[in-house]
Amino acid sequence: MIEMNLDNLEQFLNDILPGEVKLTGIGEIGSLDEQGMKDFGYGKPMLISYEQDGQVKEAVISAMRGDKYGHQFYWDRAAILMFQYETGGKMERHVRPIALGYINKQGKLIPVREPKEFVIVNEKVEGRDYFLDLERIKKGDFRPEDLELAKKFARWLARVHKEKKDDVDLYLRRVRQLIGDSECIWGLIDAYPYPYEHFKEQRFIALEKKLIDWRWKLRKFTHRLSVVHGDFHPWNVLVREGGEFSVLDRSRGEWGEPADDVSTMSCNYLLYGLYDQPKLAGPFEKLYLTFWEEYLEYTGDEEILKVIAPFYVFRGLVIASPEWYPNHPLQVREGLFRFIENVLEDESFDYRNINKYMS
Incomplete structure (x- = not known):
């Protein structure tokens, strides 16, 4: 009132x-x-x-x-x-x-009075875009501090996700948004070219049917509702000397599923790794494993492995999109497509063996 x-x-x-x-x-x-x-x-x-x-x-x-x-x-x-x-x-x-x-x-x-558009004003913080670090690594310049930064990201997420909320309807809303929102899976699929020669209609249909099964599976995990960032990827992180960083553009609400944040950052290590070979290996595999292991050590949240698959699908569709990322070589895009199809097949995500999802 x-x-x-x-x-x-x-x-x-x-x-x-x-x-x-x-x-x-x-x-x-x-x-x-x-x-x-x-x-x-x-x-x-x-x-x-x-x-x-x-x-x-x-x-x-x-x-x-x-x-x-x-x-x-x-x-x-x-x-x-x-x-x-x-x-x-x-x-x-x-x-x-x-x-x-x-x-x-x-x-x-x-x-x-007479609104047409709204604006937001944020503070200006110093730092370089984190994706520039990944570009450097892709060119062969991999440094020990890169692993330390991945650990800091994981520890920060662990602190953020520690705050929980008991609200069944809000968790279900976030799952509903994940599957059907215009900015999420259904909207991304509709934004792909139609027909799309590299991912035929029947593959999209099969993917959507599997996601409906996952939507009902996630109803059992409403106790996991946590504070989240909602869009924690390398283009939304500013890094400074000494490993300090700031984050930008929090999205889709204050509360959600921690798997959203974990999948968002970790799938970008897969993206950059695919530029070298059709699987995750080398420096980007080290970054990926370091990030995952640090997060699990600080949270003890093994349950996340049971819910993360559809969040990987969402983020995989984003980074594979020919609209958002038009310059990917075809082998990179095809690798991401294999991943998003295969990751839905396991009841629990096997993060240690991610390459089994790449075949």
């Missing part, structure tokens, strides 16, 4: 409407309470009465209630209200939206 100051509501009306506006009442729909109400509840529309340049008018103010249908967070609900504000007035017979606003932490209503 949000407590809203009635004086601020009158100011809000003056901010969004021309002329002089005076609030005269607020209450439930169908029963205006002239005494006013202090509480403004999610999902409970309220009738407001006001005078605009002396003319008596009424309007309805409402917010959304959070629920398990993809509306858990205020940014979910904001997207729905933005859609309604943008499109409601365009439809014949639809009520006309008057204003869009938000309630801040102090309970004050703040108007948003």
Whole structure:
């Protein structure tokens, strides 16, 4: 329940409407309470009465209630209200939206005027993109500090993933997003060329059918919901001297499955390794194994091996995409395709023997 100051509501009306506006009442729909109400509840529309340049008018103010249908967070609900504000007035017979606003932490209503796009401003941090380190290694310059950095990544993830949350519906939402979201597996598949000569339609169909089985398997692991980054890959890490690093572009929410972060970074070691030969070997195999072993040592989370396969499929589809990575040699792309198909076959991922998934 949000407590809203009635004086601020009158100011809000003056901010969004021309002329002089005076609030005269607020209450439930169908029963205006002239005494006013202090509480403004999610999902409970309220009738407001006001005078605009002396003319008596009424309007309805409402917010959304959070629920398990993809509306858990205020940014979910904001997207729905933005859609309604943008499109409601365009439809014949639809009520006309008057204003869009938000309630801040102090309970004050703040108007948003004529939104079209939103921006975010972040601090600037120093560092080089981590993928540049991988490019250096690919060219033959592999250093002891590269392994130490992989260990630091793993220990950092272990600390992040340590915080858990008991929320079955939120875990299921993240699994649903993994399989069916426009930014995740189904959306990535739809973004591939059609038809695509290097991964025929029947292979995509078979892959999707296996993923449905995995979706139901993951329902048994809702206790694993943890704090996550959501997009922890080499292009979202800035590295500084001494092995210090910062991360960018947290994605898809605060909570999720730790396997998402682990798969995202580790599959990029596979990607770079495939540039040398059609399996993981040499420096990138060392990085991959070091990262995995450090993570498991610090978390003890052997259970992650039972859930990570579909997350590897998601990330594998990303880095194999001809749209996102158009310059891969064909053998690299084909190696990634073999991996994402084969990894779904095991009940538990055999991280020590990743090359068995490359045949």
